[in-house]
Amino acid sequence: MPIQVSVVVPCRNEEKTIRLLLEALAQQTFPQAEMEVLIADGLSEDGTRDVITTFQADNPSMRVRVLENPNRIIPAALNVGINAAQGEYILRMDAHAIPKPDYVTRCVEALQAGTAENVGGVWEIRPQNEHWIARSIAAAAAHPLAVGDAGYRIGSQAGYVDTVPFGAFRRELIERIGPFDERLLTNEDYEFNTRIRQSGGRIWLDPQIRSVYFARGSLSDLAKQYWRYGYWKAQMLKRYPKTLRLRQALPPLFVLSLVLLPILSLIIQPLLTVWLIEIGIYLAALILVGIQLAIQEKDAALALGVPLAITTMHLSWGAALLVGSLSSPHS
Numbered sequence: 001m002p003i004q005v006s007v008v009v010p011c012r013n014e015e016k017t018i019r020l021l022l023e024a025l026a027q028q029t030f031p032q033a034e035m036e037v038l039i040a041d042g043l044s045e046d047g048t049r050d051v052i053t054t055f056q057a058d059n060p061s062m063r064v065r066v067l068e069n070p071n072r073i074i075p076a077a078l079n080v081g082i083n084a085a086q087g088e089y090i091l092r093m094d095a096h097a098i099p100k101p102d103y104v105t106r107c108v109e110a111l112q113a114g115t116a117e118n119v120g121g122v123w124e125i126r127p128q129n130e131h132w133i134a135r136s137i138a139a140a141a142a143h144p145l146a147v148g149d150a151g152y153r154i155g156s157q158a159g160y161v162d163t164v165p166f167g168a169f170r171r172e173l174i175e176r177i178g179p180f181d182e183r184l185l186t187n188e189d190y191e192f193n194t195r196i197r198q199s200g201g202r203i204w205l206d207p208q209i210r211s212v213y214f215a216r217g218s219l220s221d222l223a224k225q226y227w228r229y230g231y232w233k234a235q236m237l238k239r240y241p242k243t244l245r246l247r248q249a250l251p252p253l254f255v256l257s258l259v260l261l262p263i264l265s266l267i268i269q270p271l272l273t274v275w276l277i278e279i280g281i282y283l284a285a286l287i288l289v290g291i292q293l294a295i296q297e298k299d300a301a302l303a304l305g306v307p308l309a310i311t312t313m314h315l316s317w318g319a320a321l322l323v324g325s326l327s328s329p330h331s
Contacts, residue, residue: 003063004034005089005104005168008081010074012042014095015051017214021095022055026062030104036063038084040077043070075180075188082174091168092189097123098212099166106209107168117173117201118193120164121209128217136305137222138215139293145285146310148247161205162243163193165213173201187232194240219312226316233317234324251318252325254282286310 007025011018018039025037039052049066056064067084069077082090089108093099103121110119125142127134140146167189177195180188193203216222230251237244257278265272286307294303 001031001033003036003086005030005036005091005108006081006085006087007035007037007091007093007104008078008085009037009039009093009095010042010069010077010081011039011044011048011095012069012072012077013044013046013048015044015047018048018095019051019055020098021093022052022059022064024098024101025093025104026059027101028099028104029102030108032062035104036065036086038065038067038081040067040069040080042072042077043068071182073182073185075182075184078180078188079182082171082179085171088171089168090171090174091166093166093211094213096214097166100210100212103209103211104168106206110204110206110209111168111170115202116160116204117196118164118167118169118203119209120167120203120205121211122205122207123165123213124210125213125215128214131217132299132301132305133219133308134215134217135297135299136302137217137219137309139297139299139302140306140309140313141215143289143293143306143310145289146313148245148250158204158206158208160202162197162203162245163190164203164205165189166211167193167203169196177201184232184236186228187236190233190243191236191240194236194243219308222309223312223316226313227320230317230320231324234321237325248321251314252321253318254278255315255318255322283307 009021022037025035026032028035041048041052052064052066056062065084067080069080071077078092089111091104091107106121107119110116123142125138127138173196177192177199181191184191196203216225233248257275261271261275261278265275287303289310290303290306293306294300
């Protein structure tokens with residue numbers, strides 16, 4: 001039977017999660033005989049390759065191929081996978097994710113119905129481990145105070161959106177708008193979806209298309225992740241300034257005000273009061289959200305951990321976007 005769907009997975013040093021993803025793909029309701037999995041590995045230095053090899057031996061009927069991604073960045077991995085793909089439909093997946101059994105089927109059905117050029121769903125965000133910080137990060141990453149109105153994190157309504165994280169699209173779309181932009185280390189999905197929209201295409205979010213996504217497990221890893229997001233978002237905005245959304249602009253404005261208001265208050269004294277009020281309102285909002293989620297999840301540690309996680313996300317993203325706006329891209 002000809003291959004209909006090619007699942008492309010960027011991967012580097014994912015020995016802890018890659019087997020979970022492959023097992024989830026093995027349980028898809030879409031016919032295995034019509035699907036292939038292409039893992040574009042960025043020269044992993046842990047046991048990722050061994051885990052994949054063991055899975056291939058345990059599941060000989062499943063088409064799983066490992067491709068080399070010497071550039072080691074996500075957009076390059078996606079392009080490597082797409083170039084090797086045999087399917088009419090390309091589905092981008094992540095080594096940190098576990099798609100629900102009907103994920104592939106629902107994506108293909110939406111594309112066949114002509115709903116949109118790119119189709120995706122929502123994340124069920126889970127902690128990477130059971131540490132209270134990891135639980136707090138997962139809870140924060142799905143709250144509007146942390147991520148605004150990002151539909152794939154908090155969405156419950158189907159509809160057209162700016163972007164989806166693990167989208168499915170027809171191969172011909174790449175031929176029309178071009179491959180993923182390898183000048184970006186992250187934000188490649190948003191940039192790709194921007195070109196779809198600029199070409200007259202649409203992006204569809206269906207909350208029935210679901211995957212489990214494992215959030216970062218420590219504040220330091222979270223800070224690094226959101227620094228990358230912010231920095232490379234700034235590089236993308238230099239080319240697509242009209243794509244900036246309010247939820248994305250608020251963190252850098254907040255960081256800027258934290259730095260500038262105390263300095264300007266040396267000249268305009270009332271600005272110090274404005275600065276203190278701003279911090280007070282922000283802290284109050286963090287405390288309220290922490291308490292809310294602690295009660296909702298019956299987890300007292302979230303009362304402290306969620307404010308720490310949200311603050312880390314806002315400050316890292318905001319500062320990085322400001323730095324990125326004033327500097328040239330680097331890796």
